[in-house]
Amino acid sequence: MATLILLRHARSAANGAGTLAGRSPGVDLDETGLGQASGLVQRLSGVPLSAVYTSPLQRCAQTLQPLLAQRELAAVVEDRLAEVDYGDWTGRKVSELVEEPLWTVVQQHPSAAVFPGGEGLAQVQARAVAAVREIDRRLPAEAVWLACSHGDVIKAVLADALGMHLDVFQRLVVEPCSVSVVRFTETRPFVLRVNDTGPDVSGLLPPEPQQQASSDAVVGGSTGTS
Template identity: 75%
Template structure:
């Protein structure tokens, strides 16, 4: 079974602007984001990567560029991992959107939210999970691969892996340049990390031996006698 690192793009020029950038072209990393991206090779040192899959948007490609170059891996651009198509909301100020009736739906009942002129969040989850499952099947057993995408896209994938209804995905926090880790097995995914911004990569390494799809009874993480 493969191990998936879900990496949200580093801080972008739009993250602190109060504007919903969505798929607006030309949105790259800001100075902080550039530093975050530059630190990824050291942060993931010792973690083998067999594949890097990335959203087509600039901020994601800038985030993984240095890491991919160091590992001599050509990133695979995956359209299904693109940012949410916010339609008519794209480019608008967040403070203008919070008064919209749809805003309440996005917050409280996101599975029913469809952006005017854009797509629905249920549609986002469907395309993203399908892409993740497809790439994971292609990666060899016990290998590690990395996916760089956007906050809501990653949250929808994590909700699926956790067995949560999409209406609960707003309870998940995914910060810029954070990593979350999922290991898929024949019968279920195991979520190993969520929103990790530190440097401990021990949970990213593949298991030394073939692992069961069974969960540990009692929650123990120690060795069995």
């Protein structure tokens, strides 16, 4: 059971401006985001990374740059981790989009939401979940790997791992430069962390060898990581 770290890109200029960047080219990290990206080096310093995969968008590349430089690793671009194609909504202010009739569908019934000229959220979940599960199966059981992607994409993957219907995925919060952790097994995923922005990385480490073969959940509460 490899361990997957889902990293949302650090804060971008579009995040700060309240704009739906989507797949727009040339969206850089803002000053806060650059600081968050630099901080990843220390936050993940105790975590051995076997592989790094990333969305093709620039803000993800910028987020990973300090970490990859320090580790002398290269990221593999995976198109299925790309941001939602928001179609005609791309580049618009979120404050304007809340007035659109589709906004209510996105909030209340996202599995039915298809962005005009873009893709549907159900399609997003299908492609992203397929990508992370395929990659995870190729890696050794003791591997820890990282996938850098976007808020809605990560929320869709987490909803699948939690056994949540996509229609309630808006209950999840995934902030810029947060990490969420999923460990897949033969029978079920285990979600170890969601929206973690702190420095404690103990939960990101691979399990002890004697634990790796088990797909059973703990009954009665775990003993913790220490």
